Amino acid sequence: MTKAAVMGSGSWGTAYAKVLADAGTDVMMWARRAELAQCIEERNENRDYLRGIILPERLHATADPAAALEDADIVVLAVPSQTLRTNLGAWKEMLPPDATLMSLAKGIEMDTLLRMSQVITQVTKADQSRVAVLSGPNLAREIAESQPAATVIACPDSSRAISLQKACHTMYFRPYTNADVxxxxxxxxxxxxxxxxxxxxxxxxxxxxxxxxxxxxxxxxxxxxxxxxxxxxxxxxxxxxxxxxxxxxxxxxxxxxxxxxxxxxxxxxxxxxxxxxxxxxxxxxxxxxxxxxxxxxxxxxxxxxxxxxxxxxxxxxxxxxxxxxxxxxxxx
Structure with a gap:
């Protein structure tokens, strides 16, 4: 069984965690605030960012990053682009050694002008083949409501891209693969x-x-x-x-x-x-x-x-x- 750690509990991180769970992937989502993690865990709802959306039973939440990352096959980075480096610096020793690292963040880092995949490889020292990005017309609320949407998963390693594709393919969410990160x-x-x-x-x-x-x-x-x-x-x-x-x-x-x-x-x-x-x-x-x-x-x-x-x-x-x-x- 594939296990994903979704690091970030904003609207898009939560919506994508729901997609993964609906696709049959076991999901542990990290929330910065313990009270939000508790709400998600106990009520199956992220009331701060996706109020009214009932989350799947196989989606769990924690405020402990080590617990979220333990034995994860896929690490989904769902924090804002300008905080990615700081968060990764805190998490890098906890990352499973061969986990695929996938960015949901969309931005260019202010000081370095690096893309998010470049920040990931620089901070974690992971090989580029382990790093993927997801991008497409993906408004979080619509996807959380299971409205049909498509996206692109880009990764230099085609086998990893296909594994990611399988991990999030549902009847309402159609991922395509691409090598153009x-x-x-x-x-x-x-x-x-x-x-x-x-x-x-x-x-x-x-x-x-x-x-x-x-x-x-x-x-x-x-x-x-x-x-x-x-x-x-x-x-x-x-x-x-x-x-x-x-x-x-x-x-x-x-x-x-x-x-x-x-x-x-x-x-x-x-x-x-x-x-x-x-x-x-x-x-x-x-x-x-x-x-x-x-x-x-x-x-x-x-x-x-x-x-x-x-x-x-x-x-x-x-x-x-x-x-x-x-x-x-x-x-x-």
């Missing part, structure tokens, strides 16, 4: 930034034409960065690219879209944070690291730059829109 991670990190831009546009009252234009041009700049880093463009035209981008940019369930919309309505950063109910909108920090990564490769990302200026340089949303519209004319 770079493409999946760049798509996942950058789509959060573009979703912020879509939210900002919606917040100031702009319509579907504007949102469609932002998504399309956002995909173009994501693809430019991905290709510069060695990604396969086809990956970014698939579930981990355009699929994830559309879901995150258009859904009210998207934290990044909601955060951007609050800013567009004139809210402060604190008010926008409140609009996401205290959950992390990864794009707020990722816009800075994605911008820096793009600059280091000489890749032009005007939408990312605009989001950074609004979030971190106090530029008004309407001024950012006018700046984008005023860029020089050129072929598509």
């Amino acid at each position: 770079i493409g999946c991670e760049i798509g996942g990190a950058c789509k959060n930034v573009i979703a912020l831009a879509c939210g900002m546009a919606a917040g100031v009252g702009l319509g579907v034409n504007t949102i469609a234009s932002i998504i399309t041009r956002g995909l173009a700049e994501i693809t430019r960065l991905g290709v510069a880093l060695g990604a396969n463009p086809a990956t970014l035209a698939g579930l981990a690219g355009v699929g994830d981008l559309v879901a995150t940019c258009t859904s009210s369930l998207s934290r990044n879209r909601s955060f951007g919309e609050a800013l567009g309505r004139g809210g402060s950063m604190a008010e926008a944070q409140a609009a996401t109910h205290g959950q992390v909108a990864e794009g707020v920090k990722s816009c800075t690291s994605v911008q820096a990564l793009a600059n280091s490769y000489g890749v032009e990302m005007p939408l990312t730059n605009a989001v950074h200026q609004v979030c971190h340089e106090e530029q008004a949303v309407l001024d950012a829109v006018q700046q984008l519209l005023g860029r020089r004319m050129k072929p598509e």
Whole structure:
């Protein structure tokens, strides 16, 4: 029997833990707060992040990372991207020696500009073949409600990718495998930034034409960065690219879209944070690291730059829109 440790009990970590359990995998989920772990264990419900969703009996929870990681075949890393290094540093001696390490986090590390798979290998010294990432149009609430969805599991080792695929395949969750870790991670990190831009546009009252234009041009700049880093463009035209981008940019369930919309309505950063109910909108920090990564490769990302200026340089949303519209004319 396959055993998975899901390290993180936010909405997506919990939803994916439910998928694993529904697929027949034994799951132990780690929660940072003991009271949340106790609620999940005793009531089969994560009332903080997925209220109303009844979790499977084979899904258990603990606040003890060693207990969660014991004998795990799969270690799912479901903490925010900017805290992954710190958490892994605390856990690395507890990791089973041949466990597959899979990241759900979507971001670029601030100081190092590393992708999450690179952070994992750097901290744990694990071989790249043991590291996988999961990315796709995967809004946590919808998946927790067993609404049909698909995703991509990327890993250099095809046999590990297939094992991960089997561990989470259900009637409502269809995973595909891919070897393009770079493409999946760049798509996942950058789509959060573009979703912020879509939210900002919606917040100031702009319509579907504007949102469609932002998504399309956002995909173009994501693809430019991905290709510069060695990604396969086809990956970014698939579930981990355009699929994830559309879901995150258009859904009210998207934290990044909601955060951007609050800013567009004139809210402060604190008010926008409140609009996401205290959950992390990864794009707020990722816009800075994605911008820096793009600059280091000489890749032009005007939408990312605009989001950074609004979030971190106090530029008004309407001024950012006018700046984008005023860029020089050129072929598509």
